[in-house]
Amino acid sequence: MKKYDKLIFELSRPGRTGYQLPADNYGVDALSEIPADLLRKNAPELPEVNEMDVVRHYTNLSNKNFGVDTGFYPLGSCTMKYNPKINEEIAAMPEFASLHPLQPAETAQGALELYYNLQQALASISGLAEFTLNPYAGAHGELTGLMVMRQYHISRGDTKRTKVIVPDTAHGTNPASAMVAGLEVVEVKSKPNGSIDVEDLRPLLDDSVAGIMMTNPNTVGMFETEILEIADLVHKAGGLLYYDGANLNPLLGKVRPGDMGFDIMHINLHKTFSTPHGGGGPGAGPVGVAAHLVDLLPNPRVRKGDDGRFHVDTDDRSLGNVSTFFGNFGVLMKAYAYILSLGRDNIRNVGPMATLNANYIKESLKDLYKLPIEGVCKHEFVFDGLADKSTGVTTLNVAKRLLDFGFHAPTIYFPLLFHESMMIEPTETESLETLDEFIDVMRRVAREAAEDPDMVKAAPVTTEISHPDETGAAKNPVLSYRQLKANAK
Numbered sequence: 242m243k244k245y246d247k248l249i250f251e252l253s254r255p256g257r258t259g260y261q262l263p264a265d266n267y268g269v270d271a272l273s274e275i276p277a278d279l280l281r282k283n284a285p286e287l288p289e290v291n292e293m294d295v296v297r298h299y300t301n302l303s304n305k306n307f308g309v310d311t312g313f314y315p316l317g318s319c320t321m322k323y324n325p326k327i328n329e330e331i332a333a334m335p336e337f338a339s340l341h342p343l344q345p346a347e348t349a350q351g352a353l354e355l356y357y358n359l360q361q362a363l364a365s366i367s368g369l370a371e372f373t374l375n376p377y378a379g380a381h382g383e384l385t386g387l388m389v390m391r392q393y394h395i396s397r398g399d400t401k402r403t404k405v406i407v408p409d410t411a412h413g414t415n416p417a418s419a420m421v422a423g424l425e426v427v428e429v430k431s432k433p434n435g436s437i438d439v440e441d442l443r444p445l446l447d448d449s450v451a452g453i454m455m456t457n458p459n460t461v462g463m464f465e466t467e468i469l470e471i472a473d474l475v476h477k478a479g480g481l482l483y484y485d486g487a488n489l490n491p492l493l494g495k496v497r498p499g500d501m502g503f504d505i506m507h508i509n510l511h512k513t514f515s516t517p518h519g520g521g522g523p524g525a526g527p528v529g530v531a532a533h534l535v536d537l538l539p540n541p542r543v544r545k546g547d548d549g550r551f552h553v554d555t556d557d558r559s560l561g562n563v564s565t566f567f568g569n570f571g572v573l574m575k576a577y578a579y580i581l582s583l584g585r586d587n588i589r590n591v592g593p594m595a596t597l598n599a600n601y602i603k604e605s606l607k608d609l610y611k612l613p614i615e616g617v618c619k620h621e622f623v624f625d626g627l628a629d630k631s632t633g634v635t636t637l638n639v640a641k642r643l644l645d646f647g648f649h650a651p652t653i654y655f656p657l658l659f660h661e662s663m664m665i666e667p668t669e670t671e672s673l674e675t676l677d678e679f680i681d682v683m684r685r686v687a688r689e690a691a692e693d694p695d696m697v698k699a700a701p702v703t704t705e706i707s708h709p710d711e712t713g714a715a716k717n718p719v720l721s722y723r724q725l726k727a728n729a730k
């Protein structure tokens with residue numbers, strides 16, 4: 242093991258320090274001594290290392306990261322597009338970054354204007370009346386949107402509407418958010434082509450239904466062509482339609498969820514509107530609603546007065562606060578910078594290019610990988626493992642082998658519709674050359690699976706670790722050095 246691959250505690254040597262103020266500073270007064278009663282009695286259990294070792298340790302660790310800035314990242318559903326660096330520069334502008342959330346609105350007009358303009362832009366892009374930018378992530382947006390849905394029925398005295406219909410292909414956060422919002426989940430089946438089975442939906446629509454959660458294109462990347470009929474059925478039954486905006490990317494500027502009949506939606510700004518994500522955030526999950534639901538949006542609200550000044554409101558009919566202040570403001574700034582740097586015309590190109598890239602990969606590989614759903618996909622698609630299953634090489638094996646060639650693996654074993662799901666989303670930001678390299682490697686792995694399946698099963702061989710005990714890591718995680726030492730005893 243290389244020195245800096247060790248745990249920082251293993252680099253520790255008793256008495257070694259990072260930095261200590263000198264006693265004699267050429268006569269300049271040093272900091273006064275810390276009073277004795279404030280000094281700790283026992284030494285902290287911290288690694289004793291010098292500054293250079295710390296810098297080398299963490300710099301070496303950071304080089305082991307894989308990110309969209311280091312390579313192709315076709316992780317389906319996650320929209321790992323390239324995030325332009327101008328977004329970061331703008332989000333770091335001290336005029337915004339050093340604002341205090343409690344300072345008077347009159348002194349933060351620029352930030353409020355940005356918030357207001359962004360919510361207007363999102364409303365225009367999605368065809369809904371108004372947005373709140375307060376939720377912190379997609380799942381938080383789902384919860385907020387479902388609280389709006391629930392509040393809407395309660396405010397009309399329609400209290401028996403407690404069920405939310407969720408497709409069997411849905412992302413796990415959908416049923417989870419419904420449960421947290423105090424609603425009951427009812428599953429609707431998909432047809433073999435992955436779209437909602439309208440005949441299965443019909444009998445579920447009674448007066449206990451609060452609404453339906455959907456995404457379009459759906460989880461397998463296909464456009465729900467029966468969406469207008471579904472919207473009509475749900476509305477006639479007194480329910481609302483919730484749109485999971487994680488799949489908004491292919492529709493940007495082309496098709497609007499509001500026009501499809503959706504009443505409530507969230508947008509994952511960190512996916513569609515380019516903020517680095519993965520590893521837990523931070524993200525942002527703005528929620529938009531149709532005109533009849535605007536009053537229920539969470540507090541605080543940013544409004545523009547007749548005099549052109551911006552102010553912060555709290556509304557009585559609102560469902561309350563879902564976050565402290567105005568959400569992850571830095572992420573909102575990145576999304577705003579991204580939208581303004583593209584402009585309306587280029588935003589319209591995002592969806593078609595993402596769609597073209599996905600279809601190009603799909604068509605170039607479908608002779609070697611099993612394509613369960615034929616036809617034009619949107620921004621992503623699903624293979625059901627290798628076409629030739631006789632080699633015993635699984636989706637997990639292929640995913641791990643890809644790491645040897647410097648590609649991030651696709652999303653695997655989701656959706657649950659197929660046994661060997663491999664969900665590929667290239668996004669619009671990748672060049673033809675990168676797509677071709679990926680296709681070449683995928684074809685090579687399929688060939689290797691036929692010729693030398695054991696070699697593929699042993700992959701990856703170029704990474705730091707190869708086959709970690711994933712179940713053990715989840716069930717008995719070792720999260721501190723103290724725990725590691727205790728386990729070793």
Ligand SMILES: *Cc1c(COP(=O)(O)O)cnc(C)c1O
Binds near residue numbers: 380381414456
């Ligand atoms: C990512 C994703 C979510 C959850 O969003 P977070 O921002 O990660 O909380 C919900 N639904 C779908 C389809 C997603 O891809």
